[in-house]
Amino acid sequence: MKLTLVTGLTGLLLLGTIVELLRRRQLREKYGMLWLAVLIIVIPLSLFPRLLDNVAELLGVASGVSLVLFLGIVFLLLVCVHLSWEVSALEEETRTLAEDFALLRAQIDADRAARDELVSTDG
Amino acid sequence: MVNGKRTLIIIPALNESGSIADVVGEVRGELPGVDVLVVDDGSTDRTAAVAAAAGARVAKLPYNLGVGGAMRLGYRYARDNDYDVAIQIDADGQHDPRYVPKLVDLLDDNDLVIGARFAGEGDYNVRGPRRWAMVMLSAVLSRVARTKLTDTTSGFRAANRRVIEMFAGWYPAEYLGDTVETLVHTARRGYRIRQVPVAMRKRMAGTPSHSPAKAMIYLGRAFAVLTLALIRR
Numbered sequence A: 001m002k003l004t005l006v007t008g009l010t011g012l013l014l015l016g017t018i019v020e021l022l023r024r025r026q027l028r029e030k031y032g033m034l035w036l037a038v039l040i041i042v043i044p045l046s047l048f049p050r051l052l053d054n055v056a057e058l059l060g061v062a063s064g065v066s067l068v069l070f071l072g073i074v075f076l077l078l079v080c081v082h083l084s085w086e087v088s089a090l091e092e093e094t095r096t097l098a099e100d101f102a103l104l105r106a107q108i109d110a111d112r113a114a115r116d117e118l119v120s121t122d123g
Numbered sequence B: 001m002v003n004g005k006r007t008l009i010i011i012p013a014l015n016e017s018g019s020i021a022d023v024v025g026e027v028r029g030e031l032p033g034v035d036v037l038v039v040d041d042g043s044t045d046r047t048a049a050v051a052a053a054a055g056a057r058v059a060k061l062p063y064n065l066g067v068g069g070a071m072r073l074g075y076r077y078a079r080d081n082d083y084d085v086a087i088q089i090d091a092d093g094q095h096d097p098r099y100v101p102k103l104v105d106l107l108d109d110n111d112l113v114i115g116a117r118f119a120g121e122g123d124y125n126v127r128g129p130r131r132w133a134m135v136m137l138s139a140v141l142s143r144v145a146r147t148k149l150t151d152t153t154s155g156f157r158a159a160n161r162r163v164i165e166m167f168a169g170w171y172p173a174e175y176l177g178d179t180v181e182t183l184v185h186t187a188r189r190g191y192r193i194r195q196v197p198v199a200m201r202k203r204m205a206g207t208p209s210h211s212p213a214k215a216m217i218y219l220g221r222a223f224a225v226l227t228l229a230l231i232r233r
C-alpha cells in the first residue's frame, strides 16, 4: 500500500509539472502531448502495478513490473534518439543562418566600400 | 583570371592574424586578377580586419563552424557570384599559390584537383598513428576515386563549376568530413578527381591544430568517418 502511494504520488507530480509547463507555453505542444500520453499510461500503472501481469505472462515475462521497466527503457531510448535527431536538424538550420548572415555582412561591406569609392572620386 | 577562368581563392581562417596578411598578399601578387575570399570562422583575434586590409573580401561567421562550415560558405559565394573555379588554400601559408595555375590547368579534364604532399615534391613528413591514418585513407579513397590519392586530407583543392554547384548545397561540417567525406561523395557521383604533387611549407605563424597526443584519436576518428562515408549514399 505504501509503495502504491509513493508511485501514485510521483505520477501525479509529473503530470502536474507537465501541465504547468504547457500552460506557461514552455513546452512545444508536440512534446507536451507526448509526455501527457505517457503519464496517462503510467499513472494507472503506478496505482495498480499488477495491471499488466496478464500481458506479461503472454510475452513470457515473469511479472508486469519487469515488463513496464523494459518498455520504459526502450521508450526513453527512443525519445533520446529523437532528441539527438532534432538537435542535428537544428544545428543544420543555425549553420545555414550563420552562412546567410556572413554573406549578407560581406555584401554590405562591399556595397559600402563601393559607395565610399564613388563619393571620394566624385568629390 | 587564371588561364581565362574567373577564379575565387577561398581561405578558411581561424585565428590566423599572424599569417593571413602575407598569405593574401602573396596570392594577389602571384595571381593577379583573382578574387580572394577569407572566411573568418569566429576568430577571437584580428584575422578579419587584417585580411580586409590586405585586400581580401571577408565573410565573417558569427561563431565557429569548422573548416567544412567555412568552405560551404565559400562555395556558396562562388556559386552566387558566378565563378568558374574555386580554390581552397590554408591561411597558415603552407600552400604555395604558384601551384594554382597547375591545378586550374588540370580542371580542363577533371572536376576536382587536389594539391598533394607525399607525391614526390617537397619533404613534408609525418610519423606514427597519424601516418597510419593517412595511409589507410589514401588506400581506400584511391580505390573509391579510381585515381592515385596520396594526401586525402589536403586543404589545397581546386573545383570547377559542377563541383562548386554541388558543394554549395552539400558540404559536411563534421570533423574530417570536409576532406574525407567530400572525396567519397564526389567520386561516387561520377566526378573526376586528380591530384597534383605540391611541396608544402612550414606554417608561417600561429599554432598547428594537431598535437602528437591527438594522433591516436585522429586515427580512430579517421576510421569512423571513412566507414560512415562509405555506407552513406
Ligand SMILES: Nc1nc2c(ncn2[C@@H]2O[C@H](COP(=O)(O)OP(=O)(O)OP(=O)(O)O)[C@@H](O)[C@H]2O)c(=O)[nH]1
Residues within 6 Å of the ligand: B011, B012, B013, B014, B015, B016, B039, B040, B041, B064, B065, B066, B067, B070, B071, B089, B090, B091, B092, B094, B155, B203, B207, B208, B209, B210
Ligand atoms: N574556418 C575555419 N578554419 C579553420 C578552423 N581550424 C583551422 N582552420 C584553418 O584551416 C587551415 C588548416 O589548419 P591547420 O591548423 O594548418 O591544419 P593542417 O594544415 O592540417 O595542420 P598543420 O600541419 O599542423 O598545419 C588554416 O587555414 C586554418 O586557419 C576552423 O575551425 N574554422
Ligand SMILES: [Mg+2]
Residues within 6 Å of the ligand: B090, B092, B094, B203
Ligand atoms: Mg596547416
